[in-house]
Amino acid sequence: MPRRSTVLWLVAALAAAFTAVLPVAHAQAPAARSFDVLQLNLCNSGDEACSAPGQAVDAAIDTIHQRQPAVVTLNEVCASDITRMTAETGYGWEFTPVGDANTGDPAKCHDGRGDAGVAILTHPDLGAPGEPVERQFAAQDGSGVQRVLLCVPYSQVSACTSHLSQEDGQVAAEQCRELTSIATALGTQAVLGGDLNLVVGGTPDVQSCVPDGWYRKDDGSVQHVFAMDAFRFERAETLPIGGTEHPGLLVQTTR
Template sequence: MVRRSTVLWLVAALSAALATALPVAHAQAPAARSFDVLQLTLCGDGDEACAGPSRSVDAAIETIHQRRPDVVTLNEVCASDITRMTSETGYGWEFAPAGDATTGAPATCRDGRGDLGVAILSHPDVGAPGEPVEQPFAAQDGSGVQRVLLCVPYSQLSACTAHLSEEGGQVAADQCRELTATATALGAQAVLAGDLSLVAGGDPDVQNCVPEGWYRADDGSVQHVFAMEAFRFEGAEVLPIDGSAHPGLLVQTLR
């Protein structure tokens, strides 16, 4: 007859063996990682003909090397500047030219620097870009410049930018709502940034075009970064950009 003490010993030994062979798995949430957005406006005097000093491009490249943001949104940038910036930083790029409202042709920069428009640069870790969304705004002012929005869906997130009507007011507010609607439609993880020509507390108030479930950071003036709540806000810095009338706006998040 098998003793009861022997049975208990065998059960304990078997339990210990199973515990060694099959350790208990502890589920761990993936660690949050930093995600930074840098907004830059590169014409030093804000002239739509893009007559700003070329040193603003030098400053932009230096800032990208120093801070290595995940996404860079660029306003008032020339096509030749994009070629140089991507060559010297290794970032990917998408570019959308503003339009000439009279001729329908792309707006151009002075000194043979190519088309004038907006762009998004992306760090390689952001992933491969999908088909960009590039379109003129439904609302336009009487300046002769046809404003455009640019959104890029990457494999990990979406990013958008635009330079809204410099006349501000209702046209810029309408453009802002179109921009945020386009960004929201791209998915649950999206950011947008640009010179929105609107300020917090102004009339119209830029805060009125921040969608539900998003937050906003600014440079104290017209440059803003909007992000969905999937991006947890960590901080914002205003960075000097030599040769530009606007500082750089670097917003740091975790996602």
């Protein structure tokens, strides 16, 4: 009959051998999270040539409810539009007005709807913003509208928007480079959306202001979303937005 010590040794040896053939467990990487950007030009400052006043705001609110983007970048909106949109969606917001070059004051929307400008709405999950960057571009086109940029930093992500010069492509290109420079300098993962009034293959070409480490998607025309390579591109689609001549541009990413 084997000694007790021998039996214990055999049991230990078998256990060690069995353990050796088991696969080594590895910690799973955290699942990628969706991060979608919706760019909208609501054309809602009062220019009847491109909008049916007020209808685009209704359509934008419906789209935000349906698609739940992380960031919404907005052009040609009124301060009162943003008040309503945030109240009805629960999104956070930042707004900055474009300038009136003739008076030096913020440009106004028609019908007493407040200042006209650009805005960023953010899903509540992004938390509280840091100090926004909002300023007029160094290059302006002499049209009477002083174009502005708006960037909002969060703890892990930054978002920027602008509506660039419609009158002068070279000025729009300079503004685009200033916008992307600010976005890159914020020091976090960043996205931007806007009506840049530049197109692929144009003179100048919008691609010329895409920084290294970024990529760009468009609506087939002048609206674009730029994202740092940290945001893995999944797909882009255009969405019908009633009341404006511009579609919505939804770019879906993960990070």
